[in-house]
Amino acid sequence: xxxxxxxxxxxxxxxxxxxxxxxxxxxxxxxxxxxxxxxxxxxxxxxxxxxxxxxxxxxxxxxxxxxxxxxxxxxxxxxxxxxxxxxxxxxxxxxxxxxxxxxxxxxxxxxxxxxxxxxxxxxxxxxxxxxxxxxxxxxxxxxxxxxxxxxxxxxxxxxxxxxxxxxxxxxxxxxxxxxxxxxxxxxxxxxxxxxxxxxxxxxxxxxxxxxxxxxxxxxxxxxxxxxxx
Numbered sequence: 240x241x242x243x244x245x246x247x248x249x250x251x252x253x254x255x256x257x258x259x260x261x262x263x264x265x266x267x268x269x270x271x272x273x274x275x276x277x278x279x280x281x282x283x284x285x286x287x288x289x290x291x292x293x294x295x296x297x298x299x300x301x302x303x304x305x306x307x308x309x310x311x312x313x314x315x316x317x318x319x320x321x322x323x324x325x326x327x328x329x330x331x332x333x334x335x336x337x338x339x340x341x342x343x344x345x346x347x348x349x350x351x352x353x354x355x356x357x358x359x360x361x362x363x364x365x366x367x368x369x370x371x372x373x374x375x376x377x378x379x380x381x382x383x384x385x386x387x388x389x390x391x392x393x394x395x396x397x398x399x400x401x402x403x404x405x406x407x408x409x410x411x412x413x414x415x416x417x418x419x420x421x422x423x424x425x426x427x428x429x430x431x432x433x434x435x436x437x438x439x440x441x442x443x444x445x446x447x448x449x450x451x452x453x454x455x456x457x458x459x460x461x462x463x464x465x466x467x468x
Contacts, residue, residue: 271300375395394456
């Protein structure tokens with residue numbers, strides 16, 4: 240797997256030799272490459288993907304500071320965000336170039352992003368990106384510019400109540416994608432909160448179901464669109 244001095248690439252591939260040989264770029268949430276992220280990556284690998292994830296926080300994800308970044312009064316989430324918004328973009332671009340150099344432009348790439356990672360998925364589905372299809376869950380810091388550039392199929396999952404992706408932004412996202420004639424689908428779940436697709440309370444039957452359904456729908460979305468290539 241590709242590595243450089245500025246970013247770390249972690250890979251997962253456990254398909255029993257029956258993989259589709261396609262590469263899935265995994266853009267993690269603000270917690271970075273931690274236990275839950277590795278479990279998600281292993282899940283996609285079990286579906287046949289070569290899964291690669293990037294540490295674009297340089298070892299300084301929120302997991303290093305808190306388990307509840309939006310509700311912990313001792314953690315300055317705004318300051319942490321400002322520290323990493325631009326630097327994570329630079330590290331991600333360096334990493335993506337290294338991945339493409341290793342696996343080749345003829346490889347079929349897809350991408351998935353959670354929270355912080357949603358912006359990078361949109362970038363890779365734009366004209367300058369390398370991915371044929373992508374999916375995001377509970378996006379954060381997503382601008383109209385990120386969405387407007389999307390050209391490849393995009394699947395979006397969100398909770399009905401999310402301060403980082405509120406209803407007005409959800410609606411605007413759909414308007415922009417429709418205006419740009421992008422292929423997209425959006426699913427909204429009630430009764431779950433921001434982060435449910437990666438950090439759901441598995442003792443809550445509804446949260447567990449929503450998390451598992453999100454994963455299944457992502458896999459189906461990837462398989463459908465790549466089968467048309």
